[in-house]
Amino acid sequence: MANLTGNPKAFKSTLRKLETTDPKHPDTWNPNYQTLIDNDAYLKQFADEVAGARSGKADLSTRIDELAGSVAGQSEEADNNKVGILLYALQLAGLANLGVQNLRDVAQQQGELLIANRGLVRGCEASKSTTATRNLNFTEGVCFAQGRAFSVRGTDNSASVPSNPSGAAVTVRAYLFQDSNDVWRPAVTPIGSSMPPGAIPMYQLTIPSGNTDATDPYLTNVILTSVRRFEPEFPLMLDSPPNQSVVIRLVNASDYQLIFDVVEAQGAPCGIDAVVASSRATNGFVVSLHSAADNVRVRWKLVRLSN
Known part of the structure; x- marks a missing residue:
């Protein structure tokens, strides 16, 4: 399996927004993934520089105090330049951590749900x-x-x-x-x-x-x-398909992509086309089951790289 390699010299502040009409193909995702890994490599390079700047000290504050003492006889301008460089490195390291956390926790979310189908x-x-x-x-x-x-x-x-x-x-x-x-x-x-x-x-x-x-x-x-749920045409047709609500970490908009994978189902067959996202919101979505199967276990993945 080929890997994408990040370029620490390339940094982009924007990503192409994915549309619902985009083809579901690696060629659609890989350019955005390449931009993200380039940004991570760029920010990781700065994070490594920050780690090296500590020179074995417990934290940067201690190192800065040490540097301040060692250059007490130098000019105020020189002191300000050195402190500014360190603060800039700290800012970039914070951005790197924030970017990685957002990619892992918000832009790409995943989970599992169980849909019962009885009546x-x-x-x-x-x-x-x-x-x-x-x-x-x-x-x-x-x-x-x-x-x-x-x-x-x-x-x-x-x-x-x-x-x-x-x-x-x-x-x-x-x-x-x-x-x-x-x-x-x-x-x-x-x-x-x-x-x-x-x-x-x-x-x-x-x-x-x-x-x-x-x-x-x-x-x-x-x-x-x-409170009886009637399905007179079972198993050929469901008048009121069962729904399952899923709560997600808040995203900026509801135009995210959802990918489903049916792990197991009891009784009747259940294809992936039987699992449908019937509604979406920025804090969750609702899944409907259009199958006669019961106890359907579904893994889901949410993607919104432009979040």
């Missing part, structure tokens, strides 16, 4: 039981997860809603989970708990304060709000 094809409607206290019934339906569809049996009195003896309303979730026999079943989270990994959310339940078996055995005052 319902149809059914799984909840209702309050009239035959068992604080229980929910669910109609039959079809859910999707792990890149495939699963049948869900209709069940009565299959999910118990917790009591809330406290003085404030609380919120819990009704969800589907896959048991040890690979059967998808409904359940409700305990108060203060989250859904287990891999679960499919279905309803948000608002339980009023003081709502217990004694005060509300058949959940009359409990509010059920559907």
